[in-house]
Structures are given as C-alpha cells and as structure tokens.
Amino acid sequence: MSGSQDARQAVIEGATQEIAQLEQLIQACRNMQDELRESLVLMGEGYTMTTILGRGGKNTVIPQLTESLDCTNASRRIGRSAMIRLALHEGMTTRQLGERLGISRQLVERYRDER
Numbered sequence: 001m002s003g004s005q006d007a008r009q010a011v012i013e014g015a016t017q018e019i020a021q022l023e024q025l026i027q028a029c030r031n032m033q034d035e036l037r038e039s040l041v042l043m044g045e046g047y048t049m050t051t052i053l054g055r056g057g058k059n060t061v062i063p064q065l066t067e068s069l070d071c072t073n074a075s076r077r078i079g080r081s082a083m084i085r086l087a088l089h090e091g092m093t094t095r096q097l098g099e100r101l102g103i104s105r106q107l108v109e110r111y112r113d114e115r
Contacts, residue, residue, distance in 0.1 A: 007086040014079030021068070021075040028061070028068035035061045081114040088112060 039052050080101075087097055094108040101108070 004086075004089060007082065007089050010082035011079070011086050014075070014082040018072075018075045018079045021072040025068045025072045028065045031061045032065050077111075077114070081111045084108055084111045 042052050043049075084097055084101075088094070092100075094105040094112070097103075097108045098105045
C-alpha cells in the first residue's frame, strides 16, 4: 500500500473504533441516567445516601461510565491523529486544520506527531 492508502486506512480504522467506543459510551450514559433516576426516587422515599450508594457494589455505573469515557477519549485521539496526518498529506496546512477543528496549530502538530 502507498503512504496515502496507509493513511486513509488508518483513518477508516480509527473512525470505526471511535464509533464502537461511542456506542459503548452512549450505553454507559443511559445506564447512568437510569441509575440517577432510580436514586432520585429512593431519595424521595427517604433512603439515605449511604444506602443508595451501597446498593451497587464495585460494578456500579460510575466506574463503567468513567472507563467508557477514558476509552472513548483514547479512541478519539487515535482517530484524530490519523485524520490530521492524512489531511496534512493531502495538502492542508496546520493553520487550516486548526481552524476547521477549533484547536490550536500547536495541538494539530502534536496530533500529527502521535503514532
């Protein structure tokens, strides 16, 4: 494969991974939303916060949401880095990319240099 084809494939793989991570994040957010609604009902019924927080053990939605956010951010970073490298290869400048993405030129350069 040529350098351009490799760069395009990296963008496709990055976007595919990011989509999968976003789907997991959406589910984690839904789980958190359900948990918060249930907690509000319990609070309205007079349960203590200690009791409410003690119902879930280690596998509560908060650690799941935190992990999902971390994975989504890591995936987004990989995808953004691949996208920036491809756009630069196709002739965009760091300034143009910074403006398009709403980030600084310096950050564009950092993403470009990540592997």
